[in-house]
Amino acid sequence: MSPxxxxxxxxxxxxxxxxxxxxxxxxxxxxxxVVSFIGLAALFVSLDAYFIGTIQILVYAGAVMVLFLFIIxxxxxxxxxKRVVTAAPLIGGIVVGFTFLTLLIRVLAGNANGKLPMPxxxxxxxxxxxxGELLFSQYNLxxxxxxxxxxxxxxxxxxxSKRELK
Amino acid sequence: MxxxxxxxxxxxxxxxxxxxxxxxxxxxxxxxxxxxxxIMLNAANLALVAFSRxxxxxxxxxxxxxxALVFFIITVAAAEVAVGLAIIVALYRTxxxxxIDEINKLQY
Numbered sequence: 001m002s003p004x005x006x007x008x009x010x011x012x013x014x015x016x017x018x019x020x021x022x023x024x025x026x027x028x029x030x031x032x033x034v035v036s037f038i039g040l041a042a043l044f045v046s047l048d049a050y051f052i053g054t055i056q057i058l059v060y061a062g063a064v065m066v067l068f069l070f071i072i073x074x075x076x077x078x079x080x081x082k083r084v085v086t087a088a089p090l091i092g093g094i095v096v097g098f099t100f101l102t103l104l105i106r107v108l109a110g111n112a113n114g115k116l117p118m119p120x121x122x123x124x125x126x127x128x129x130x131x132g133e134l135l136f137s138q139y140n141l142x143x144x145x146x147x148x149x150x151x152x153x154x155x156x157x158x159x160x161s162k163r164e165l166k
Numbered sequence: 167m168x169x170x171x172x173x174x175x176x177x178x179x180x181x182x183x184x185x186x187x188x189x190x191x192x193x194x195x196x197x198x199x200x201x202x203x204x205i206m207l208n209a210a211n212l213a214l215v216a217f218s219r220x221x222x223x224x225x226x227x228x229x230x231x232x233x234a235l236v237f238f239i240i241t242v243a244a245a246e247v248a249v250g251l252a253i254i255v256a257l258y259r260t261x262x263x264x265x266i267d268e269i270n271k272l273q274y
Contacts, residue, residue: 003170013182014182021189021192021198033205035262037208040182043178044212047215047219049219049229052215056211060208060239060240067252071254071255074255077264080167094190095265097184100184110174111176115173116171117171118172119220119226121226122226131233135234139238146242149241149242150244154248161256
C-alpha cells in the first residue's frame, strides 16, 4: 500500500474516532465508529492481514455496531441537550492523553528497529490457512475455551435480559 | 513520501488509543464510554497486527501468532459487548438513565 493511502486511512480512522468522542447524539457516535472501524480494516489489509481485516468488518462494523445501534434505539436515547462539561474529567483526560502520547513518541524515537521498512514477502499471502492452522493446533485449547466463553456470554445475556431475576 | 515503517503504525495506534482513553474519561454517557473502550481495544489490535507483519518468521512470512491473538481479542470483545449492553439495558430499566453521574446510589 502506498504511503498516501496509509495516511489517508489513518487520518480517516482517527478523525472519526474523535467524532465518536465529541458528537452529542449517540447514534452519530455509533455511525462514526463504523467508519472508523472500516478505516482500521483498510489498515489491516495494508499489513497483509486479510483475514483479520475481513473479520474486523464482519464482527465489528457489522455485528457489534448493529448491537450498539439496536440498544441505542431500544433505550430511545436522545442527544444530550446541554452538556455539562465539568473541568476535572476534561483536564484529567487531556493530561493523561498527552502524557501517554509524549511517552509513546519518546519511546518510538529511540526504537531503531521500528525505522526499518516493511519486509517484503517471499510469496503470496495465505493468512487464512496459516492462522487457521495455528488456531486448531497450537491454540486449540484457548480456542475451545473461547467457544465456551461465547456460550456463557449468550446464556448470561439471556438471563440478564429477563424482566425479573429470581 | 517515505515508506511506511513500524513506528508509523505504532504512532497511529497510540493516537487511536489516546482518543479512546480521553473519551472514556470525559464522556458521561455509558454507551459512548463503551464505544470508546472498543476504540482502545482496536488500537491494541492494530499494534499487534503491525508487530506481526514487521516481525517475519524464518520462512519470510509474517509472524501469525500475533494475528491469532487478535482473533481471540475480537472474540472476547464481542462477548464483552453483548454482556455489557445487557447490563446497560438492565440498569436502564431500574434507573431510566444512561448518564453515569446520575447513577450514584453506591456513592453516598
